[in-house]
Amino acid sequence: MNPATAHAIEAVEAHRAGRLLWSEARLREQALAVRRDIVTLLVQSQTGHSGGPLSGADFGTALFFHELNVDPARPDWPERDFWHFSIGHVTPLIYSLMAERGYFPLRDLMKFRRFDGHLQGHPSHHDTPGIEVSSGSLGQGLSVCCGVALAARLDGHPRRVYCVMGDGEQQEGQIWEAAMFAGHQRLDNLCGIVDYNRKQIDGDVEDVCGVRPLADKWRAFRWNVIEIDGHDFGQILRAFAAARAHVGKPTVILAHTMMGRGVSFMADDYRWHGKPPKPAEGEQALQELGTSFAEWSARLLAG
Amino acid sequence: MNPATAHAIEAVEAHRAGRLLWSEARLREQALAVRRDIVTLLVQSQTGHSGGPLSGADFGTALFFHELNVDPARPDWPERDFWHFSIGHVTPLIYSLMAERGYFPLRDLMKFRRFDGHLQGHPSHHDTPGIEVSSGSLGQGLSVCCGVALAARLDGHPRRVYCVMGDGEQQEGQIWEAAMFAGHQRLDNLCGIVDYNRKQIDGDVEDVCGVRPLADKWRAFRWNVIEIDGHDFGQILRAFAAARAHVGKPTVILAHTMMGRGVSFMADDYRWHGKPPKPAEGEQALQELGTSFAEWSARLLAG
Amino acid sequence: MSATITLPAQVEKKKTREGFGRALVALGEQDPRVVVLVGDLTESTMVSFFAERFPERFIEVGVAEQNMMGIAAGLAAAGKIPFLATYGAFASCRAADQLRVTVAYTNLNVKIGGAHGGISVGPDGATHQAMEEISIVRSIPNLSLIVPCDYWETYKATLAAARHTGPVYIRFGREDVPVVTEEATPFTFGRGEVFAEGRDLTIIACGVMVYEALRAREALLERGITARVVDLHTVKPLDRLLIERCAWETGAIVTAEEHQVNGGLGGAVAEAVVRAHPVPMEFVAVMDRFGQSGKPEELMEAFGLKARHIVAAAERVLERKTRP
Amino acid sequence: MSATITLPAQVEKKKTREGFGRALVALGEQDPRVVVLVGDLTESTMVSFFAERFPERFIEVGVAEQNMMGIAAGLAAAGKIPFLATYGAFASCRAADQLRVTVAYTNLNVKIGGAHGGISVGPDGATHQAMEEISIVRSIPNLSLIVPCDYWETYKATLAAARHTGPVYIRFGREDVPVVTEEATPFTFGRGEVFAEGRDLTIIACGVMVYEALRAREALLERGITARVVDLHTVKPLDRLLIERCAWETGAIVTAEEHQVNGGLGGAVAEAVVRAHPVPMEFVAVMDRFGQSGKPEELMEAFGLKARHIVAAAERVLERKTRP
Ligand SMILES: Cc1ncc(C[n+]2csc(CCOP(=O)(O)OP(=O)(O)O)c2C)c(N)n1
Ligand SMILES: Cc1ncc(C[n+]2csc(CCOP(=O)(O)OP(=O)(O)O)c2C)c(N)n1
Numbered sequence A, B: 001m002n003p004a005t006a007h008a009i010e011a012v013e014a015h016r017a018g019r020l021l022w023s024e025a026r027l028r029e030q031a032l033a034v035r036r037d038i039v040t041l042l043v044q045s046q047t048g049h050s051g052g053p054l055s056g057a058d059f060g061t062a063l064f065f066h067e068l069n070v071d072p073a074r075p076d077w078p079e080r081d082f083w084h085f086s087i088g089h090v091t092p093l094i095y096s097l098m099a100e101r102g103y104f105p106l107r108d109l110m111k112f113r114r115f116d117g118h119l120q121g122h123p124s125h126h127d128t129p130g131i132e133v134s135s136g137s138l139g140q141g142l143s144v145c146c147g148v149a150l151a152a153r154l155d156g157h158p159r160r161v162y163c164v165m166g167d168g169e170q171q172e173g174q175i176w177e178a179a180m181f182a183g184h185q186r187l188d189n190l191c192g193i194v195d196y197n198r199k200q201i202d203g204d205v206e207d208v209c210g211v212r213p214l215a216d217k218w219r220a221f222r223w224n225v226i227e228i229d230g231h232d233f234g235q236i237l238r239a240f241a242a243a244r245a246h247v248g249k250p251t252v253i254l255a256h257t258m259m260g261r262g263v264s265f266m267a268d269d270y271r272w273h274g275k276p277p278k279p280a281e282g283e284q285a286l287q288e289l290g291t292s293f294a295e296w297s298a299r300l301l302a303g
Numbered sequence C, D: 001m002s003a004t005i006t007l008p009a010q011v012e013k014k015k016t017r018e019g020f021g022r023a024l025v026a027l028g029e030q031d032p033r034v035v036v037l038v039g040d041l042t043e044s045t046m047v048s049f050f051a052e053r054f055p056e057r058f059i060e061v062g063v064a065e066q067n068m069m070g071i072a073a074g075l076a077a078a079g080k081i082p083f084l085a086t087y088g089a090f091a092s093c094r095a096a097d098q099l100r101v102t103v104a105y106t107n108l109n110v111k112i113g114g115a116h117g118g119i120s121v122g123p124d125g126a127t128h129q130a131m132e133e134i135s136i137v138r139s140i141p142n143l144s145l146i147v148p149c150d151y152w153e154t155y156k157a158t159l160a161a162a163r164h165t166g167p168v169y170i171r172f173g174r175e176d177v178p179v180v181t182e183e184a185t186p187f188t189f190g191r192g193e194v195f196a197e198g199r200d201l202t203i204i205a206c207g208v209m210v211y212e213a214l215r216a217r218e219a220l221l222e223r224g225i226t227a228r229v230v231d232l233h234t235v236k237p238l239d240r241l242l243i244e245r246c247a248w249e250t251g252a253i254v255t256a257e258e259h260q261v262n263g264g265l266g267g268a269v270a271e272a273v274v275r276a277h278p279v280p281m282e283f284v285a286v287m288d289r290f291g292q293s294g295k296p297e298e299l300m301e302a303f304g305l306k307a308r309h310i311v312a313a314a315e316r317v318l319e320r321k322t323r324p
């Protein structure tokens, strides 16, 4: 898409009350806060996933602070866009984004996965305001998003639908059922984002059960495919704009990322998929992120 | 593959005791008998599927009477190839092929779907000798075949594995899970055949939920793809030979066929997917196929 | 206020799935939020009536039951009232995880029509004869389950499912089955109906077995035995009060279902009975085996699901009831 | 010949899934046909031991449980003895149709390891806490089900599954749980074990609830009540004779399971009891609700699955037993 078209669309969309449309610089700052949240809440909970939340922090921030038309104060605002993480295990990221965006107080993050908190290990509609549909069993989310996109089309509703998936998750056949359906139905109000961090629980995705060539797959399922560096805000925002502008096909953004991004000893290491940093590790991670557990947890508890 | 290689391979394989290696002319004749069986047994049962069995009759005959290394007298012969219909609903075809090949008497076909017969509506290992794995719930067969192919590789066993699928069936996600796995594992002893008859229960596959571009899909899942006219025995045999010769990837043969092929009023009509011809319709069909119900049912009952 | 049902010698027969299909049209007329999804089985689940009447609210998903369950969930999350239709074997098994996590855990307003329940599916054979649905659906929290007995009850169950907020699974069959209720017969979601009074034992049945139970009652009457017949159409939430009352008042129970014996209707009743008022029970059900091809009548006979099997079970249970 | 188990004050704890993992290595040594499949959960299902020892017989399938079930079926059809491992929620739900049609209907020699059964899974929350497995697996013909109580029993159950020809589902947990049996404690597939004698009632338990039952027995003893404790590790095929004997001899039963109350162990026992010798029963189980995040201990407490809840249930059932 040429930049002029993109600009025109941005202008049309800007009126939509719930979009923040933050600049790259501001997003970069916010993403840092999200990474600090993730590490801090994991240090606190001592249970949960580190790797995926950190790889998705940049496009996640862009989604919540630029792209999405939502009103966190009214999670059921009828005009809202629909967002859904099919990878339910990245709750540290999801909850940080939600809290930072204002769905609930930051201090709630310190009760992640606790019996007396409302932040379940995997996203729960029943427990957390703003979670539209529960997830945690991989591969189910894109179907849900097809249903929402279809409902929007039936109602002539302008909402857009965003579905975050994992690259290991691409091994689930239900994804391809949904992909085939969305391509067939030309659901161009639907945008998928794959956190292409090349890792899953048991190691490299290409060793476990290779998903390559992933772009070819999506194209063969009749999607518009955009490949980007998922840590480059310029590319992320352009991809979102292009997805928004694309007519006649759903768009998938293959966001090439790095698992554990932002913390040196987690970076690109699948062993950090599902475990939290121990307190000392967390301290080191937070130092690398320019803060400390004491400082950042105080911020959260005050928020 | 060049013809010389193909020939060399044929020679090597010819020693395999259980392959019939019939000529195209003989196969054509046999396929006619199979079509007659299908119509006759359906007239008799007045329940069962017409469309898919007729579209698959040609490549099915080539599979059973040329390609497969089996010994129907010993369904558990350890050297046997493994064949499996993931589309369990085409039992009229499967049972005809089995009976014609000698797995059980032809007369059994006249008890299709009957309480006092052994030929279940969908293939049942428990009931019918030679059915290796039961099927009838779509989309499950390719996974089974992956398991068998993997076992053969583990054991250094030279058997080949053939899986017949439907084109509507391609909508099941499990197919793509299995496709991804087989591509990843480079299961070149595995050969899939898609009965690409462009129809399913509710109409045209492309109207229901389009599977196009199907060849691109399989290629993107790292398979060797061969597209053929599924009613041309020359093309069918060359495709089987090429699949056999292909190293490093599983092969899928997209066999372009016509639902109901061979019976004028069923041809290309999805409404014949799941119903049997009424006696008068059956008589007409059998006339078109050069016989009559009286003649052909007598042949079956004598066999 | 219960209906008392006496059967004529010849009972009209009609397909339960037709009740489902017709009710969907009525719902479509009443409520624009109602949408219908199907997995390449439009005619045989009889959503074809809806498809013809409301093509724009009819969604063909193809052979992809997992996806269909998820799409229905998304439609519900967006305020629609989706009914999905496929064979019960695929609704309850192929999409079980989607039913559990996406639909039931979120508690979404999805209605599931499971056609082709039971051995009476006939010639298609075991794979297509859904007989594990009650056990599976009953185990999942938030999910309700109705197993209507005939055309009219399926019609009403479908309407009731739409009125109830939350996921509901409706199980119905393939064949023409006796119409034992009328349009006016009361139907309350969550409540069993006493279809005939009796003192010696209670036969609790669902689905087509309600008809067999009524026939069994007639045969028992000839032997001087009066059997109460309960149509327990809503298997979940379970009408425990009614079950307890039956146990208390009649002292013996026979359950009858076209379903596996493990964890089905009989299991649900047994769980209620031992917790309140333990009485002897006998189960008329499929005895933990897969189905097979045959004519529906042959199979009902061979699998022990006819009135005479209920009679035999009643006699066994009465013997146990009187033996100290 | 039954073991009598008395617990020391401090009981060693160990993971049941480790018993599974270690037994697989032993099996791999005994029988070259044994192969192991996993769906991207090598460490947490502890098939890692096997993977290290027999990399050539270890098959990584990725996140594709339906496919894994089918591949296992194919391996079995080709003469292998495949064990597959994933979380129970996915083994029993995501692959339910494959389990029913391809594996169970064909009656293939596939062994399914369902890890992370029960609320004690803890912080992962509801989606990962498999609590519908017993109901689902029990309803499918040809399929057997073992729910071992501790490390050693899981070890033995895994060996027993390999010896049994046909599909077997083994359900085990995530956490360290008390080791109540020893290497020498008898284990027979298909037979419950009386772990402690008693006359007033029987507590029938499976999984980690066996430990809670033994503790409950101690507490009841202090009140002068003697409870028999049965470890019903094999839930299917059900040891009906033992259950009937317990009903007859003790006249009251409490079941205890880390599973939904509908159609689970309690349901299986109730079905047997009403058919043979109806006695009052109480169920200690998850009361038809989804799990949640928390520490295992907190959750066992909050969901009513501790020894004290069994004690309370025992008192309720005894009151009903003596009341005419
Ligand atoms: C159906 C299902 N199977 C297995 C799991 C367990 N599981 C959770 S995350 C995960 C790996 C997913 O890989 P990927 O999508 O790449 O996420 P990442 O590791 O990058 O966070 C697995 C197998 C699950 N949650 N759901
Ligand atoms: C899991 C599952 N869903 C639905 C069905 C019902 N069904 C049987 S055949 C069929 C259509 C399959 O289409 P295709 O593969 O093209 O076969 P064809 O109509 O060409 O014979 C369907 C939906 C089934 N058997 N299994």
Ligand SMILES: [Mg+2]
Binding pocket: A166, A167, A168, A195, A196, A197, A198, A199, A200
């Ligand atoms: Mg990944």
Ligand SMILES: [Mg+2]
Binding pocket: B166, B167, B168, B195, B196, B197, B198, B199, B200
């Ligand atoms: Mg077709």
